[in-house]
Amino acid sequence: MNSLKYQWQICRAVAGVTYKEWSAYRTHSMVSIIVGPVYFMVQYFIWTAVYGDHSLLGGISLPQMIRYFGATALIGYLIMDFADWNLSMLVRTGKFLTFHLRPIHHRSFALFQKIGHRSLGFLFEFLPCLLIFIFIFGVDMRPASFPWTILSVLLAFMMNFYVNYTIGLTSFWLVQSNGIRSAFMLVSGIFSGALIPLDFFPHWLQVTQFFLPFQYIAYMPAMVFTGHYSLGGLELSIQQAVGMQAVAVFITFGFNELVRRLAMKQFTAVGS
Amino acid sequence: MKRYLEVFKQCMYSAIQAAAAYRMNFIISSLITLAGNILFPLVTLLIYRAGTSFPGWTLYEVLLIQAVFTMSSGLSSLIFGGVLWTTMSHIREGSFEVILLKPLNPLFFIVATTFSTDSIGLFLGGVALFIFSVIQAGAIPLLFWLQFIGLFIAGTAVLAGLSLMMAAMSFKWVGNSRISELADSVLNIGKYPLPIFPKAVQAVATMIIPVGMVGFLPASALLGRVQARDFIAVLPCLLFLAAGVWVYRHMIRLYEGVGG
Numbered sequence: 001m002n003s004l005k006y007q008w009q010i011c012r013a014v015a016g017v018t019y020k021e022w023s024a025y026r027t028h029s030m031v032s033i034i035v036g037p038v039y040f041m042v043q044y045f046i047w048t049a050v051y052g053d054h055s056l057l058g059g060i061s062l063p064q065m066i067r068y069f070g071a072t073a074l075i076g077y078l079i080m081d082f083a084d085w086n087l088s089m090l091v092r093t094g095k096f097l098t099f100h101l102r103p104i105h106h107r108s109f110a111l112f113q114k115i116g117h118r119s120l121g122f123l124f125e126f127l128p129c130l131l132i133f134i135f136i137f138g139v140d141m142r143p144a145s146f147p148w149t150i151l152s153v154l155l156a157f158m159m160n161f162y163v164n165y166t167i168g169l170t171s172f173w174l175v176q177s178n179g180i181r182s183a184f185m186l187v188s189g190i191f192s193g194a195l196i197p198l199d200f201f202p203h204w205l206q207v208t209q210f211f212l213p214f215q216y217i218a219y220m221p222a223m224v225f226t227g228h229y230s231l232g233g234l235e236l237s238i239q240q241a242v243g244m245q246a247v248a249v250f251i252t253f254g255f256n257e258l259v260r261r262l263a264m265k266q267f268t269a270v271g272s
Numbered sequence: 273m274k275r276y277l278e279v280f281k282q283c284m285y286s287a288i289q290a291a292a293a294y295r296m297n298f299i300i301s302s303l304i305t306l307a308g309n310i311l312f313p314l315v316t317l318l319i320y321r322a323g324t325s326f327p328g329w330t331l332y333e334v335l336l337i338q339a340v341f342t343m344s345s346g347l348s349s350l351i352f353g354g355v356l357w358t359t360m361s362h363i364r365e366g367s368f369e370v371i372l373l374k375p376l377n378p379l380f381f382i383v384a385t386t387f388s389t390d391s392i393g394l395f396l397g398g399v400a401l402f403i404f405s406v407i408q409a410g411a412i413p414l415l416f417w418l419q420f421i422g423l424f425i426a427g428t429a430v431l432a433g434l435s436l437m438m439a440a441m442s443f444k445w446v447g448n449s450r451i452s453e454l455a456d457s458v459l460n461i462g463k464y465p466l467p468i469f470p471k472a473v474q475a476v477a478t479m480i481i482p483v484g485m486v487g488f489l490p491a492s493a494l495l496g497r498v499q500a501r502d503f504i505a506v507l508p509c510l511l512f513l514a515a516g517v518w519v520y521r522h523m524i525r526l527y528e529g530v531g532g
Contacts, residue, residue, distance in 0.1 A: 025447075025448075027445070027448070028448045028449070028450050031448070031450040031451070031453055031454060034454060034457070035450075035453045035454060035456075035457040038457035038458060038460070039457050039460060041473075042457075042460045042461055042464075045468055045469050045470070045473070046326075046464055046468065048468075049326055049327055049468035050319055050324050050325070050326065051324070052324065052327055054324055057322050057324055058322055179300040179301065179304065182301070182304045183304050183307075186304060186307065186308050186311065190311055190314060195314075195315050196314075196315045196318055196319075200318040200319070200321070200322055201318065202321075
């Protein structure tokens with residue numbers, strides 16, 4: 001109990017400091033207020049043209065599709081993460097050493113930083129864009145189930161963090177992990193469902209997504225938001241989908257811990 | 273003029289030499305960019321695979337628009353891609369004076385010294401996709417090719433103008449690494465057939481921020497889909513580039529040298 005209280009105090013302190021630190025650059029976050037709606041507008045017109053006389057595409061109606069893109073954009077603001085870049089920088093410069101001297105696990109520190117950073121994102125990216133989507137584009141942004149959507153977004157938040165942290169850990173072997181980061185971002189951008197719902201992919205690719213982390217980051221929380229999840233011919237209730245997402249997060253955490261332990265054996269503190 | 277050409281040639285040579293020094297990084301970066309380009313039209317492919325389409329446009333016509341867009345982006349990025357990041361870095365560190373002290377036009381110096389070899393993959397990816405989709409278009413008359421070249425150059429001028437405007441913005445919006453996202457979001461409109469957008473968006477994308485010229489209009493010229501009045505849009509493109517140069521030079525005069 002005392003340990004939990006202690007962790008909570010550290011979380012509040014680190015998240016609070018990160019929030020204040022990034023508040024100085026809040027206008028950077030506010031770029032999303034222009035960029036998000038412009039991307040959304042383009043998607044809106046693309047899909048309106050593509051649907052034409054079709055009532056359903058890939059089993060999704062046009063209003064559902066618009067809601068889907070609204071949800072993926074907003075969820076993206078809540079779960080955005082650069083733990084990979086940060087960890088890579090710390091390893092490359094040798095500054096990771098300082099975390100061995102602190103009475104806190106670096107992964108926890110990075111997670112608390114992300115909580116602070118995304119709290120700022122909630123205020124300066126998520127909320128303004130949500131209001132723009134509702135009042136300017138007239139999109140119904142009410143989730144099918146508030147509690148399950150919040151839980152799913154929280155799991156996506158953790159999933160994105162653990163995956164990115166694992167990518168960052170590759171720096172212990174590669175030192176410069178830019179290449180692997182770019183490759184991952186490229187694949188993730190496509191298979192997370194942020195560009196197009198995964199229902200449009202060939203059946204075998206949809207099935208493959210159950211065994212990869214990408215769909216649990218954007219597609220699944222967005223589908224939980226819309227209240228209907230199906231992929232690769234498998235239809236799941238919202239509860240089942242969130243349950244599967246929780247299992248995926250747990251497995252990813254285990255994998256991350258394994259890689260972290262191996263990575264620590266590689267650490268030389270020299271940098272490059 | 274001869275001196276400027278000589279400097280540019282030397283800078284290109286240095287950039288290629290630098291890329292050769294870290295050739296593994298160069299090869300991997302180029303391959304990733306190339307793969308990114310192959311995957312970029314994936315959304316279009318999946319849309320057509322689902323049995324629907326952009327009204328009035330075949331799959332290969334849309335791919336042609338996206339190929340021209342990628343080629344234009346690659347070409348612009350090769351020459352102007354590094355201007356934003358270099359300017360931003362100098363402004364943040366307060367070291368832009370280093371450039372102002374050179375016996376050359378500062379804008380030219382930055383353009384020349386930031387020749388971006390990383391963008392070769394982007395350009396080649398666009399060329400590959402272009403060849404693939406233009407073959408499907410059948411025989412194209414010489415006149416259409418000439419029209420295409422003219423409009424392609426105008427589209428590249430728009431991208432250059434956008435790069436300069438974004439870089440100019442970094443003089444006041446110090447250290448904001450997300451400035452480029454502003455341009456990227458607007459450029460998204462140029463990747464698809466313009467008629468799918470409302471008239472107001474079409475007008476803006478042709479006359480005010482002429483992103484329609486980056487992919488849509490040059491591809492339409494190749495397909496024989498442009499009308500005489502569409503060529504009027506070349507004028508705003510050139511004005512856009514001129515505005516980019518003017519704004520950048522104006523912002524140099526406002527440079528304070530304090531960093532941020």
